[in-house]
Amino acid sequence: MDLFSSTEACFEIVAQLGIYFEQAADKNELIMENQMIFVRVATLNDAKYAAEIAKETEESAIARGSGISKRSPESLVTKMREGKAVIAVTGIGEWVGFSYFEVWEGGAYVSNSGLIVAPKFRNAGVAKAIKERVFRISRRMYPEAKVFSITSGAAIMKLNSRLGFEPVSFAEITQDNSFWEGCKSCVNYDILENKKRCNCLCTAMLFDPQKEKAELAAEKRATEELIMVLDCVAYPRHSLVPDAMGTNALCTALTDIKWFNEYVFPIEGNLPNPVKMKVSGGLYNFTVEISYDHSYTAKEILNVIKNHTWCKFTVRKEAFKLPLTDDGVYKDCFVSNNY
Secondary structure, three states: OOHHHOHHHHHHHHHHHHHHHHHHHOOOEEEEOOEEEEEEEOOHHHHHHHHHHHHHHHHHHHHHOOOOOOOOHHHHHHHHHOOOEEEEEEOOOOEEEEEEEEEEHHHOEEEEEEEEEOHHHOOOOHHHHHHHHHHHHHHHHOOOOEEEEEEOOHHHHHHHHHOOOEEEOHHHOOOOHHHHHHHHHOOOHHHHHHOOOOOOOOEEEEEOHHHHHHHHHHHHHHHOOEEEEEEEEOOOEOOOOOOOOOEOHHHHHHHHHHHHHHOOOOOOOOOOOOEEEEEEEOOOEEEEEEEEOOOOOHHHHHHHHHHHOOOEEEEOHHHOOOOOOHHHOOOOOOEEOOO
16 A cells, blocks of 8 residues: 555644654754754864855845945855854755854963844844854853853844843953954944943943853752761759759660751741761760751851750861861860850
């Protein structure tokens, strides 16, 4: 039987194609009006598009009434040759969009520039795909560089923000004269010069990898489990009333051990207990292993223990994974006498 004589078979083929298209979109391939759009690193074979890209870049700036430095076809071809450009094309070879990056101050800075999409392909997610691709390449090739972008377009600012860029002053991006020379062809260059490069009509946005590392480290610290160990010694509890009997060391030890095993540190909502205390060892001399997250500081935990128990405890220095620096009170170890 002919495969296409079956309606069910046809539907199955269409479904499989739909799955393929969805998967393709995740691989920098877009579908628009039944056309496949490929977002990839540009090569010298794409030099044929350079004149059209340069022309559309200039016309687009004029139409928007915004300032943008002109790019010659030759400069775009250079970026393609160096592997510093990203281009989007259809399956039949029609140019769709383009962007490139440049390196400044020996790799200290990388600029993401020249993002342009052909008019008929706008508002289809092409700019987002190109922007993400050129940013990823910049980060992969120059992981320690600060990545910046200057633009007067709200849409580009929005894309930058999603990638982790933040608005900064012009003083925080490259001061390489070669970069600012490129602004001479912009209609707003006089404004830039009059303000001595402090600001202009464009907004500078910066992605700082060091800040990202610090944020990731802080996030990791906020979720990781910390450990400290207390060596405890039970002592009798003396009565505060004259001539009254106190509590012997055995009873004090049992009371403290019960508290360590049962106490729950308060926490908002239905979150799990942020502090877990496990007792081991004997009665008069026992050890408490405490695991905790950043819901409580070590100082807060020790103060709670101090206010609820009567044993003398010492924090093992080698078991303390987080330095105690609060107010300089807790140094290498801490000893509490609660009587």
